[in-house]
Amino acid sequence: MTGKHRxxxxxxxxxxxxxxxxxxxxxxxxxxxxxxxxxxxxxTLKIRxxxxxxxxxxxxxxxxGQAWWAMWNVYETLxxxxxxxxxxxxxxxxxxxxSMPKISNHGKVYKFKLRKGLKYSNGQPxxxxxxxxxxxxxxxxxxxxxxxxTDIAGAKAxxxxxxxxxxxxxxxxxxxxRTITIKLVKPRGDFLTILALxxxxxxxxxxGPDIQNGSIPATGPYRFSSYDPNHGFVMVRNKYFKPTKYxxxxxxxxxxxxxxGDANAATQQVINGQADYSNGxxxxxxxADAKSKGRLILRQTANTxxxxxxxxxxxxxxxxxxxxxxxxxxxxRMQTLVxxxxxxxxxxxxxxxxxxxxxxxxxxxxxxKAKSLISQxxxxxAKVTVWTRNVSDAxxxxxxxxxxxxxxxxxxxxxxxxxxxxxxxxxxxATHAQTGWARxxxxxxxxxxxxxxxxxxxxxxxxxxxxxxxxxxxxTNKEIEALKAAPVLTKAVNDKWAAVEKQIMQKAPWASWxxxxxxxxxxxxxPKKCIHIQRLYGIDLARLCK
Amino acid sequence: xxxSAGDLTTDTAALLASEEHEVSIVGRSPWYLAxxxxxxxxGALLTLLVFLFIVICCSIAPVYARHxxxxxxxxxxxxxxxxxxxxxxxxxxxxxxxxxxxxxFEVRRVHYLGPTWWHANGRFVLGADSLGRDVAVxxxxxxVNSLKIGIGSALICTLLAVLLALLAGSYGGWIDxxxxxxxxxxxxFPVFLLAIALGSALQINGFxxxxxxxxxxxxxxxxxxxxxxLIPYVGRPVRGQIMSLREKEFVEAAIxxxxxxxRIMFSELLPNVASTILVLFTLIIANNIITEAGLSFLGAGVxxxxxxxxxxxxxxQDQIQSAPWLTLAPGIAIVLTxxxxxxxxxxxxxxxxxxxxxxxxx
Numbered sequence: 058m059t060g061k062h063r064x065x066x067x068x069x070x071x072x073x074x075x076x077x078x079x080x081x082x083x084x085x086x087x088x089x090x091x092x093x094x095x096x097x098x099x100x101t102l103k104i105r106x107x108x109x110x111x112x113x114x115x116x117x118x119x120x121x122g123q124a125w126w127a128m129w130n131v132y133e134t135l136x137x138x139x140x141x142x143x144x145x146x147x148x149x150x151x152x153x154x155x156s157m158p159k160i161s162n163h164g165k166v167y168k169f170k171l172r173k174g175l176k177y178s179n180g181q182p183x184x185x186x187x188x189x190x191x192x193x194x195x196x197x198x199x200x201x202x203x204x205x206x207t208d209i210a211g212a213k214a215x216x217x218x219x220x221x222x223x224x225x226x227x228x229x230x231x232x233x234x235r236t237i238t239i240k241l242v243k244p245r246g247d248f249l250t251i252l253a254l255x256x257x258x259x260x261x262x263x264x265g266p267d268i269q270n271g272s273i274p275a276t277g278p279y280r281f282s283s284y285d286p287n288h289g290f291v292m293v294r295n296k297y298f299k300p301t302k303y304x305x306x307x308x309x310x311x312x313x314x315x316x317x318g319d320a321n322a323a324t325q326q327v328i329n330g331q332a333d334y335s336n337g338x339x340x341x342x343x344x345a346d347a348k349s350k351g352r353l354i355l356r357q358t359a360n361t362x363x364x365x366x367x368x369x370x371x372x373x374x375x376x377x378x379x380x381x382x383x384x385x386x387x388x389x390r391m392q393t394l395v396x397x398x399x400x401x402x403x404x405x406x407x408x409x410x411x412x413x414x415x416x417x418x419x420x421x422x423x424x425x426k427a428k429s430l431i432s433q434x435x436x437x438x439a440k441v442t443v444w445t446r447n448v449s450d451a452x453x454x455x456x457x458x459x460x461x462x463x464x465x466x467x468x469x470x471x472x473x474x475x476x477x478x479x480x481x482x483x484x485x486x487a488t489h490a491q492t493g494w495a496r497x498x499x500x501x502x503x504x505x506x507x508x509x510x511x512x513x514x515x516x517x518x519x520x521x522x523x524x525x526x527x528x529x530x531x532x533t534n535k536e537i538e539a540l541k542a543a544p545v546l547t548k549a550v551n552d553k554w555a556a557v558e559k560q561i562m563q564k565a566p567w568a569s570w571x572x573x574x575x576x577x578x579x580x581x582x583x584p585k586k587c588i589h590i591q592r593l594y595g596i597d598l599a600r601l602c603k
Numbered sequence: 604x605x606x607s608a609g610d611l612t613t614d615t616a617a618l619l620a621s622e623e624h625e626v627s628i629v630g631r632s633p634w635y636l637a638x639x640x641x642x643x644x645x646g647a648l649l650t651l652l653v654f655l656f657i658v659i660c661c662s663i664a665p666v667y668a669r670h671x672x673x674x675x676x677x678x679x680x681x682x683x684x685x686x687x688x689x690x691x692x693x694x695x696x697x698x699x700x701x702x703x704x705x706x707x708f709e710v711r712r713v714h715y716l717g718p719t720w721w722h723a724n725g726r727f728v729l730g731a732d733s734l735g736r737d738v739a740v741x742x743x744x745x746x747v748n749s750l751k752i753g754i755g756s757a758l759i760c761t762l763l764a765v766l767l768a769l770l771a772g773s774y775g776g777w778i779d780x781x782x783x784x785x786x787x788x789x790x791x792f793p794v795f796l797l798a799i800a801l802g803s804a805l806q807i808n809g810f811x812x813x814x815x816x817x818x819x820x821x822x823x824x825x826x827x828x829x830x831x832x833l834i835p836y837v838g839r840p841v842r843g844q845i846m847s848l849r850e851k852e853f854v855e856a857a858i859x860x861x862x863x864x865x866r867i868m869f870s871e872l873l874p875n876v877a878s879t880i881l882v883l884f885t886l887i888i889a890n891n892i893i894t895e896a897g898l899s900f901l902g903a904g905v906x907x908x909x910x911x912x913x914x915x916x917x918x919x920q921d922q923i924q925s926a927p928w929l930t931l932a933p934g935i936a937i938v939l940t941x942x943x944x945x946x947x948x949x950x951x952x953x954x955x956x957x958x959x960x961x962x963x964x965x
Contacts, residue, residue: 118935340921341733344699345712355708387682393735394681397713398698447902449921456908457734460679471908474807482807491817 101310104601107323107335108314114271114284116258117194119202122498123336125255129312129594131292132308133276135169135188135237136249138558139303140600144410146503146592149249150303153183153259153276154237164244164544167252171235176297177261177274185237187229187259192225195256198266202256205500208248210240241437244542250501278307278599289315292598307599308587326395327351327580333581333603334596338450339576341397352579355399356590359408359499360509362400363569364458365525366492372436373492374469379565381430382492383420385465386458388570395454406507406558408572410592412546413504413554417562424465431466441469444493446479454570455494461493461571478583484522495525496573502593504554505541512561515535526566533560611912633878637954647950650943657940659861661746668740671725676744681735687721694735730815730928732918739822742932745910747958752905753892759830760891761884771838773868774844782842786835794832795897801828802903818951820906828903830893836890837883878955885951889944896937912937918959 058413111124118134119125129137137144137152151157153175159168159280175183177557192212196219201472207213210227227240239246251257260273270280275295284290292312316324320337327335328350339347366373367383373379388402401409404417431437437545441462447457455471462469472493474482483490500506509516514529515538543550562569579598587602615660641647668675681695698713700860716731729739731754771782810817817823848854849872857871892912898904899913907914912933919929 093764118637169836246717339685341713342922346708346924353641353710354711357706390681393695393698393713398711399703399708449918453734455940457679458910460677460734463677470820471906473902473906475803477901478807507943559900 058069067266067368069405072211076341077471082381098292102308102602103311103313104334104598104603105307106312106314106598107317107326107332107334107337109320109323109337110316112270114256114281114290115269115273116260117191118257118268118574126336126595127290127292127598128255128258130279131254131271131275131281131295131597132260132275132596133304134253134255134258135171136253137304137309138253138591140305140589140591140597142590143592144412146525147410149253151301152304154251158249159498160241160544164246164542165241167239167241167248169237171237172301173235174299174597177276178280178295178297179274180297181261181274183259184232184262184278185235187262189225189228189230190239190256190264191257191259191264191329192228193219193223194260194264194266195219197221198268202254205251205254205256208241208243208245210242210341212243213506219424229315244544246543246545247501247503248540250503250506252502257540281383287316289313295570308602309598312598317414324578327578330580330582333580334601335578336575336595337578339397341576344397344576347576347578349506351581352585354579354588355574355592356577356597357410357572357574358592358597359407359410359502360573361403361408362454362494362496362571362573363567364454364492364493365567366565367490367525367527368529368564368566369527370489370491372434372439372441373433375436376564377430377434378436378439378467380420381427381434381465382462383565383568384423384430385427385461386568386570387422387461389422391454391457394457395450395571396573399576403569404562405569406512406561406567407504407554409492409501410504412506413551413558415552415555415558417559419559419562420565420585425537427465436464438582439467441491442468443469444479444483445471445473446476446494447473448476449496451496458494466580466595479559481521481539483525484520486522492527493525499593503546504551508537508554508557508561509541512566515560522603528561528564528566530564533557536560572573633955637878637951640954641950644950647947647954650946650950653901654943654947655908656751657746657936657943661743661750664740664743666745668737672737672740673726674740676741676834676910677714677736679734680731685716685719685723685726685733687716687719687727689726691765692716694727694731706715713924715925715929718928720814729924731934732915732929733880733926738765738928738932741765741910741915742912742936745806745905745912745915745933746936746940748822748905748909748911749892749895749913749940751822752829752895752911753888754821756829756833756891756895757884757888759826760833760887761837763830765841765876765880766832767834767870768838768842768845769868772849773864773872775846775849779785779842782838782912785843786838789832790835790839792832794836794894797955798828798894798898799901799903800834801831806875806903806906807901820909822905825895825898825904828898829891833887833894835889837887839882841876841879844879848872848875881916882948882952882955885944885948889941889948892937892944896933 076107083209090135107493108123112121113119114123114128116519119128133152135154136149136157139148146205153171154169155172173476174558175466192206203216207216209225209401211225214225215223215225229238237286259276264273271284271290274280278295278298279292280295282291294307294310308401314465315332317326317337320339321343324343324347325337326332346394366379368374392398392400392402405414407414444464445451452473459469459471482488482495497507497511499534510523510530512524514534517524517527518530540550582603589597589600591597619812623730674680684691686691696714697711699708701708716732718728718730719727721728725739729742731736763897767782771779802825805828806819854867854871857867895904895911896913896930899907900917905914915933917932918924922929
């Protein structure tokens with residue numbers, strides 16, 4: 058080969074290489090685009106979440122925030138809450154019902170009409186009678202929410218001998234007309250919010266009372282496709298769901314939820330990118346670290362942490378002792394000690410997210426005054442057992458509380474119970490528990506969920522009592538009963554609730570100390586605009602994206 | 604021939620050899636021989652000293668707390684500031700701050716006072732915990748509780764186990780059958796699960812039966828629970844040795860002379876298993892300290908706020924990144940104590956009977 062030929066060959070080779078590169082580049086670019094299109098058309102948005110635990114995935118049985126968080130987008134109720142952030146999230150809107158109900162007979166009769174063409178995720182039509190079955194199922198399965206529905210006419214009698222063929226005469230349904238009429242024995246101002254509870258989500262007639270974890274067909278944007286109690290569950294789209302003005306079609310195609318009990322491990326999974334989201338209680342120690350390694354959102358929920366004092370047992374049967382405790386607690390300090398500052402000090406029963414909330418400042422931190430009150434009450438040296446449950450934040454708070462009681466002249470010791478038996482033990486009159494830790498997270502956004510359940514003396518029971526202070530006051534009880542009938546939370550009604558609250562807290566059956574905020578932790582791949590917090594249910598799964 | 608102790612060697616064979624040319628051979632008790640052998644095992648001696656040091660440190664806990672640290676084990680100092688090397692330092696500081704105007708939280712790290720290493724006039728030598736309590740004081744008081752439970756339960760467990768083993772081994776027959784099945788019954792449960800179940804149940808309401816009143820929170824609860832669940836681990840090997848001793852000539856001779864069974868049990872059998880019991884006792888103290896730590900870690904042992912090494916580790920685990928001393932201090936204390944007791948127990952076993960294979964098995 059001559060030199061010229063060699064040059065010609067080299068040029069030809071270079072030209073060929075350039076041509077191949079150009080074609081490859083163009084093809085590659087086109088390929089990328091072409092490849093993108095079908096991927097976009099078929100792409101599945103999969104969200105991987107980590108939560109610590111759930112109890113059940115059964116609308117009539119579940120009673121934990123995590124289970125409700127998942128089920129809110131699976132089991133629709135006649136009325137529900139808006140998928141929006143802020144205070145508007147408390148607004149009750151039509152769910153399975155075509156519109157808000159007609160309320161008549163002084164708030165004792167509610168008439169609903171179901172939306173047309175409603176289907177479960179298995180294709181079966183949703184019938185009006187399924188609502189009645191759901192309420193009956195709650196009683197048949199002795200679900201934890203049955204107490205909410207005993208004001209329906211005939212429900213109390215039914216609850217005594219619940220049978221599948223038995224009837225609750227206060228619920229009248231017509232499958233043909235798709236109508237549901239609910240009659241109450243007395244008006245309840247919070248009844249719409251009670252109907253919005255997942256306990257009242259219609260399920261196919263004949264669904265058995267055994268716990269049906271995730272197997273009950275869905276009516277919401279998602280359905281459960283699998284559930285393993287040791288590992289987690291998967292939610293996929295419900296193809297029969299039709300979005301409404303208030304209930305959007307979900308953005309993720311699939312939500313994989315893993316159950317990881319260790320909050321540290323859950324946080325680490327999000328940091329590592331193994332999960333997109335965790336709602337595990339990040340230890341205070343790791344909050345700052347988590348913030349720097351992911352997207353930390355602090356969610357303000359309606360909760361109140363408090364120490365109850367049994368008003369029927371010495372020394373807390375004396376007002377001065379209860380007041381002394383309230384003076385002695387350094388609420389601000391407790392926020393740091395118990396959860397690294399992620400809480401607001403409070404002296405109220407109601408959380409600040411409620412329209413009825415009026416900030417109370419009845420007791421300023423004053424240990425000297427507290428000691429003096431104990432002395433005046435003749436309670437110096439009185440033996441006190443502080444009860445708490447075996448969960449780290451509750452133990453920390455109770456240890457602090459025990460130390461405070463000792464510092465003001467009482468002789469306090471701590472009794473730590475397993476978390477599973479704690480509330481039933483302190484809620485049993487025979488226990489005569491003197492004082493201890495408790496918290497209340499709202500079931501539904503209405504003052505009745507707080508005052509009626511926790512502080513109405515008329516509702517005290519010998520067992521499973523929620524009024525751990527065994528607080529009863531004729532005037533207060535009467536006012537709570539009167540406010541029950543108020544159908545709408547107007548400003549005047551809210552003011553009345555605030556007055557009831559003040560009246561109660563002046564008697565100091567509780568030493569409320571915190572409204573906690575909960576950390577919600579996301580991987581950085583989840584943009585802020587994709588995160589929507591519904592005030593009642595938390596992170597809105599239906600609106601999550603990446 | 605009388606002989607001063609200083610002339611003796613510590614080994615039986617050597618002793619015999621050195622005296623071979625003499626007319627008589629002097630018999631030495633196994634205890635005497637062990638006493639001579641033990642000082643040659645420097646590892647065992649060192650660990651004994653370590654254990655004694657820990658015991659002494661823990662026993663002066665009240666003095667240390669009152670006169671040096673100026674606090675109690677459960678006293679909370681979260682609000683206070685301590686002068687460390689002349690500089691005022693808060694015991695607990697930082698944490699998220701709520702801004703009421705914007706209704707937002709500014710996230711900040713929580714700081715707990717770290718070990719001051721005697722730069723704060725003896726206060727917070729090993730730092731502060733999440734509630735602002737003095738870790739060094741809690742460590743010493745925790746040691747008192749852990750040692751009380753460890754040694755107390757070892758004593759009770761060994762006493763009961765030996766009594767049962769003596770009864771079973773001496774009498775045999777249906778008594779042996781009952782005792783053996785009792786051992787089997789406890790043995791059938793995983794030690795920890797049984798201890799947690801009993802500990803948790805008793806911690807709720809205490810024990811109020813047969814005229815015995817134990818209040819919830821009493822140290823007697825973990826002590827008795829641990830004693831009970833470990834009975835077969837001491838009883839079985841002792842029973843086995845007694846069964847074998849029963850066939851020996853000296854026991855048969857005693858039976859032949861019409862000795863009372865109790866005399867045979869306590870004069871013939873017990874002295875011959877005493878070395879085994881002593882070794883097991885040492886080893887089981889270590890085992891019990893670990894069991895107590897595990898129970899307290901899980902909330903079924905020493906009840907908070909009273910400290911024990913186990914519950915101190917449990918309380919500190921949430922702060923393991925920012926305050927590792929909260930778990931390291933009690934962790935090191937447990938390791939040192941258990942290691943010391945185990946090495947000493949092995950040394951004691953070698954000294955008492957080098958051919959023995961006594962060990963605590965699970």
